[in-house]
Amino acid sequence: MKMTKIYEGSHQWIMFGRDQNKPANIIDSNQYVVRTTNRCLLMDPGGSELFAPMMAAVLHHAPVEQITDLFASHQDPDVISSLGLWDQALTNAKLHAPAIWEGFLRHFGCDSIEYVPIPDHGGSIKLDSLELELIPAHYLHSSGNFHVYDPQAKILMSGDVGAALEPIDSPVFVDDFDSHIDKMRYFHQRWMPSNQAKRAWIERVRKLDIDILAPQHGRMFKGDDVKRFLDWFDGLQVGIAV
């Protein structure tokens, strides 16, 4: 499991992914961790196949007892099917996830972890003195969907928005936006169902000060590529399967 520190300040952001040992037929995913003094948040911690390498990787940054918060942007198995395993490993943790998915996500096993339902209008996660904002991203692609914005680090963890389907050894940041478009066009057109939802999200996100846009698959965008991505996405017709 590759680990890349993407922010270092009063707290840290670490990106995990590009797991060379994952089964070949499951999609590669990026997991993100925010580490504060005494707490640790795992965002979209991944599928059950990824649990062991992910746990081992996190232990380079925090002890088990300080993994206090999980976040699931939506209900997909590549996002959170490991929940039942985290549930047995963590003794004092909360899962922040869309309210509408609670009854569904509990199928993965959620007995000891406290489910903190995120209402449709969003909310926040407090980690020590850090406050992260939960940005609604409904229908992008899931009907109950949130992203995580860190106003201090200026990072937006954007779930499936910005995702690309790429080989396991690809770089973690976009280095040539124009050539990257082909890797993400079909994903956005096919997985994202609503142009209306897309426009609402872009309008909301353009107001945020973002240095890094961090999707759950593929490469992250930084600097001017963030605006390039928003402009490109703005002009893209989605929901092409009907």
Place this chain on the structure above:
Amino acid sequence: MNNQTKSQFVAVASITSELSAVMVVAKEISLAAANAKAIAFRAGDKAKGFQPITDFINELAKETIDLVTDINVYALLLYRLTVNEYRRTGAYNRFEIATKLAEGALYGASMQAPLENARARMQDCQRQFKRDVAHLLSQLEAVMHHARAARVIAANSRIEASQAGEYLQSLQAVAESVDKAAHTIHDNVQRCRVALSIYRSN
């Protein structure tokens, strides 16, 4: 899922299936008892010896139905325990892998407590499963006992039926159906016992 876990799921699921067949047959016995009672009543003195047997048959059927109802509830609990054991064993295996992968990590040692807890929970489940299997086997033995009793009653019924003159054929048919039902119950329950017995000794 490994082969043992698969066969454990199959064994527990097959009990419910076998027992639902037993339940159908037990209800048939109950009907046969009611039928026999009516025939014996019509036969009067000619079937005097048969009349108390019909009460036995009916009681036996009712007890079998009650027992099977209890066992079904228990089998459902055993199924849930199997699911739990599967989850806990899976967690323990993943925790073991995570612990190995985390060797050399700054906080790798903190995985020891979850690993030990997972092992303890898994072993608790395994012990509980064995205890529950032993209990279920004893309940199944009680059903077998009923099936054997039903066969004895069927044999007595044949003897009594032979004294019943023109009612002989009707009462012999009752005796045959009780005997056949007892056979079916015996065979089905025996299959349950065989499926479960390997988990008692493992």
